[in-house]
Amino acid sequence: MRYMLILISLLIPFAVAAEFNTVDELEKAYDDRTCRVCHEKVYDEWKKSLHSQSVIHTLGGIRNFMVFGLGKWDKPVNKENLMRCLHCHAPSMENASEALFKEVGELVISAFDGKEEAREKLSLLNVNCIVCHNTHAIIEKNLRGEPKKNVYYGPTGKATPAHGTEKSPAITASIFCSQCHWLFTPKDGDSLYCNTLYGSYQDAYRGTGGTATCQDCHMKSKGRGHTFPGAYNLDMVREGIGLEIQAAGVKLQPGKGIPTAIVTIGLTNNAGHRIPDG
Numbered sequence: 437m438r439y440m441l442i443l444i445s446l447l448i449p450f451a452v453a454a455e456f457n458t459v460d461e462l463e464k465a466y467d468d469r470t471c472r473v474c475h476e477k478v479y480d481e482w483k484k485s486l487h488s489q490s491v492i493h494t495l496g497g498i499r500n501f502m503v504f505g506l507g508k509w510d511k512p513v514n515k516e517n518l519m520r521c522l523h524c525h526a527p528s529m530e531n532a533s534e535a536l537f538k539e540v541g542e543l544v545i546s547a548f549d550g551k552e553e554a555r556e557k558l559s560l561l562n563v564n565c566i567v568c569h570n571t572h573a574i575i576e577k578n579l580r581g582e583p584k585k586n587v588y589y590g591p592t593g594k595a596t597p598a599h600g601t602e603k604s605p606a607i608t609a610s611i612f613c614s615q616c617h618w619l620f621t622p623k624d625g626d627s628l629y630c631n632t633l634y635g636s637y638q639d640a641y642r643g644t645g646g647t648a649t650c651q652d653c654h655m656k657s658k659g660r661g662h663t664f665p666g667a668y669n670l671d672m673v674r675e676g677i678g679l680e681i682q683a684a685g686v687k688l689q690p691g692k693g694i695p696t697a698i699v700t701i702g703l704t705n706n707a708g709h710r711i712p713d714g
């Protein structure tokens with residue numbers, strides 16, 4: 437068993453700071469299919485989540501940004517401009533070469549036009565295990581430094597011969613999610629308001645006495661785990677909206693008896709932030 441673990445651990449790839457020239461190279465470095473060997477339940481949950489589809493699910497938006505945004509402003513489809521979206525929608529592209537950005541730009545157009553092969557390639561770009569448990573797992577980099585190679589940061593840091601583990605206090609806190617569920621300010625000072633949910637969480641929810649973290653509602657509650665349900669999940673949407681309806685029959689004009697009803701509808705937002713978002 438021990439040798440098997442060591443053998444498998446040798447097969448676990450690791451994203452390095454090298455530059456990637458093709459989607460396949462990038463996929464190899466960030467390959468998380470090996471995680472499934474031991475974390476099957478988590479992997480299958482993640483596969484159902486929007487985090488595993490964070491480019492193909494947003495294809496229309498990214499394509500329109502390229503064609504109608506960059507096209508109209510006469511800006512090139514390059515690393516600087518595509519990272520305005522991929523910084524959150526495909527963080528692994530941070531290590532991609534300009535040639536790969538050009539390829540991804542072309543794949544987005546082909547996939548949008550219905551080319552299945554392009555769609556399949558793009559589906560490899562997402563928010564995967566390695567993004568959350570390594571590259572984005574340390575918030576306090578000033579104190580702890582950069583994430584270490586082949587170490588996966590989690591809520592307990594329980595040791596295993598399979599790979600390095602370390603405890604990350606940040607990963608169980610809402611600020612961890614804020615890395616992508618808040619504003620993005622690229623180097624040129626632009627602001628991207630793709631979603632501002634974390635701001636609303638802080639101001640309207642925590643600021644008025646709410647105590648739950650993002651993880652409490654989206655992962656721990658009802659064993660939701662890594663499926664991260666949101667606006668596309670009926671159970672979640674029901675949980676977010678309190679609906680109270682009162683209806684009363686009245687006669688508006690005394691004596692005449694025109695049947696009239698007054699319906700009072702009360703809506704309460706039970707989510708930990710504004711809805712809808714994104």
Ligand code: HEC
Nearest residue numbers: 494497498501520521524616617618619620630631713714
């Ligand atoms: C700060 C991180 C971040 C950046 C930068 C970002 N996004 Fe997003 N985007 C998100 C998150 C998180 C969601 C899901 C938010 C939600 O549902 O509340 C989202 C949702 C979307 C959606 C809606 C998906 C749906 O549910 O149908 C589209 C479209 C989209 N983004 C396009 C873009 C484009 C185009 C860009 C670049 C111009 C971009 N995003 C930049 C984080 C980001």
Ligand code: HEC
Nearest residue numbers: 471475478479482487563564565568590591607608651655
């Ligand atoms: C969007 C970020 C995100 C992604 C993607 C993600 N995780 Fe997690 N994971 C978390 C967070 C946050 C926790 C801690 C939840 C808590 O306890 O508060 C966690 C907990 C865990 C744990 C320990 C507890 C448990 O649920 O078993 C394991 C193991 C784990 N993740 C493995 C994986 C694997 C394997 C993948 C890829 C298939 C993955 N994670 C993808 C954010 C993520």
Ligand code: HEC
Nearest residue numbers: 444470471474565569588589590591592593594596598601
């Ligand atoms: C050979 C089996 C094996 C493989 C492959 C494997 N893991 Fe693990 N992993 C474990 C074991 C065992 C633990 C100890 C905790 C436990 O018992 O769940 C663990 C712990 C973790 C934790 C820490 C959980 C915590 O509570 O802090 C994370 C995060 C994690 N693994 C992520 C990954 C990722 C990401 C991959 C793929 C790149 C991966 N693992 C591949 C066996 C494996």
Ligand code: HEC
Nearest residue numbers: 486490493494524525563613616650654664665666667668
């Ligand atoms: C590395 C960036 C990143 C991190 C970190 C991250 N997310 Fe996301 N998340 C996204 C993107 C991008 C999407 C949108 C995917 C799409 O629709 O294309 C998303 C989608 C979601 C959705 C589904 C939204 C919907 O419209 O249904 C939920 C819920 C969610 N994230 C919760 C969380 C929580 C909770 C955390 C922290 C534990 C977290 N995310 C951490 C990038 C991230």
Ligand code: HEC
Nearest residue numbers: 613617637648649650653666667672676707708712713714
């Ligand atoms: C008190 C529980 C609770 C907390 C805390 C909470 N959420 Fe939510 N969240 C919900 C519910 C319920 C919904 C579904 C409501 C809807 O979208 O209609 C939701 C929806 C979402 C969506 C989809 C929004 C949309 O309309 O596209 C995202 C993304 C999300 N949450 C992320 C987060 C993040 C990130 C945090 C922490 C900063 C967080 N949530 C904290 C309960 C919560």
